[in-house]
Amino acid sequence: MPLRPHRSLPLATPAGVEVLTRILTQGPIPRVEIARRTGLSQAAVTKAVAPLIEAGFVTDQPATPAEAESQLGIGRPVSPLTVVRNSISVIGLKVTPTALIGVTTDFTAGILTVRHRPLDDTTPAVVIEQLAELAKELMEAADATTGPLIxxxxxxxxxxxxxHGLVRHSPLMGWRDVAVADLMAKHLKVPVVVTNDVRALTVAEHWFGVGVDADSFAVVTIGSGIGCGLYINGEVVSGAYGVSGELGHLPLAPGDLVCTCGRRGCVETVASSDAILARARETTGRRRLDLAGAIKLAHEGDKHAREAFDRAGEVIGSALAAMVNLVGPELVVIAGEGVAEYDLYEERMRQAFQAHAFGAAGKGRLMLRSHTFDDWARGAAATVIRSYVRGEPPLQR
Incomplete structure (x- = not known):
């Protein structure tokens, strides 16, 4: 697979970036509609689109017979614009304590290839080496229809x-100050974008998912950790220091519980899958119980197992209320690997949410959206696509 596109994106102005972003995230879309949504003139849209079409990144999609018929007698038929999916490709990698997940996507973050690798050693050097091997495996799996890798x-x-491509602190991985981008560069001569996994998932939802038409939304992930990504005022929130939306570390749990981050009373000490399992083991007396077993017991009505999920739901609901009280998103997407047991804590969670959400903030929709680890890797790819379109480091045009 080529390591770079045969030509760079011909985007010389902010208007060009805006136009391509609209085509990419909302296409197929007519020029007149792009003009309406961006406030640009149709002439400006045409000027921005022309080099993209010439370079093979965008194409006119012929109007369907029904569209053409509906436009008869009112001027030239509209040909919606769409991106050429295979004009580029991207690799997205998701790191977990037990596995590495990799995908290759096209320009629209559509998944082309998937690879999984078990991980039994979270030492940074070992993980980086295996990430590089996984990336090479995905490169070798590319065929003639796969676009050049960006x-x-x-x-x-x-x-x-x-x-800076740096993981400052990952409690789940046991990492501190790991220069992932620089270490990857020793194995692969390819630009590497490193990001928080929940923020990557939020970027994917913003550009290619439920957030495309939303004015504001939050993605809350429930699993080994509790995370939150925020899309507010036209942008995914990164925070002044790269930290934002850390719902799992709000101090809403009992203060005697110590979190993996080293602090006390974090939401994750009660609501993460590990915390729920630990509580179920403690209250049922079944020390060898696994999470699937705890879920089964709770579904069967075991009061001790149910208590672990009820307690988690109470704290998650309170955390959600705190978040919507602060930023007021119109939609909250609940996602992640922990949604399999969502029904066990949903009622208590919604009760706590309604009890603590202030005024109209409580009108925000809560939507369940199951995600696999492949989707998390796709989110990593989506961040590369966004950086490529915007010309952000390390993908400057």
Missing amino acids: GIGVAVSGDVDAR
Whole structure:
């Protein structure tokens, strides 16, 4: 697979970036509609689109017979614009304590290839080497229809400095100050974008998912950790220091519980899958119980197992209320690997949410959206696509 596109994106102005973003995230879309949504003149839209079409990144999609018929007698038929999916490709990698997940996507973050690798050693050097091997495996799997590779996205939980490709602190991985981008560069001569995994998932939802038409939304992930990504005022929130939306570390749980981050009373000490399992083991007396077994017991009505999920739901609902009281998103997407047991804590969660959400903030919709680890890797790829379109480091045009 080629390491870079045969030509760079011909985007010389902010208007060009805006136009391509609209086509990419909302296409197929007519020029007149792009003009309406961006406030640009149709002439400006045409000027921005022309070099993209010439370079093979965008194409006119012929109007359907029904569309053409509906436009008869009112001027030239509209030909919606759409991106050429295979004009580029991207690799997205998701890091977990037990596995590495990799995908290759097209320009619209559509998944082309998937690879999984088990992980039994979270030492940074070992993980980086295996990430590089996984990326090479995905490159070798490319065929003639796969577009030229523009970059690799790596999604990791925790405090991530995306600008410098540095994982400052990932409690789940046991990492501190790991220069992922620089270490990957020793194995692969490809631009690498490193980001917080929940923020990557939020970018994917913003550009290619439920957030495309939303004015504001939040993605809350429930699983080994509790995360939150925020899309507010036209942008996914990164925070001044690269930290934002850390719902799992709000101090809403009992103060005697110690979190993996080293602090006390974090939401994750009650609501993460590990915390729920630990509580179920403690209250049922079944020390060898696994999470699937705890879920089964709770579904069967075991009061001790149910208590673990009820307690988690109470704290998650309170955390959601705190978040909507602060930023007021119109939609909250609840996602992640922990949604399999969502029904066990949903009622208590919604009760706590309604009890603590202030005024009209409580009108925000709560939507369940199941995600696999492949989707998390796709989110990493989406961050590369966004950086490529915007000309952000390390993908400057």
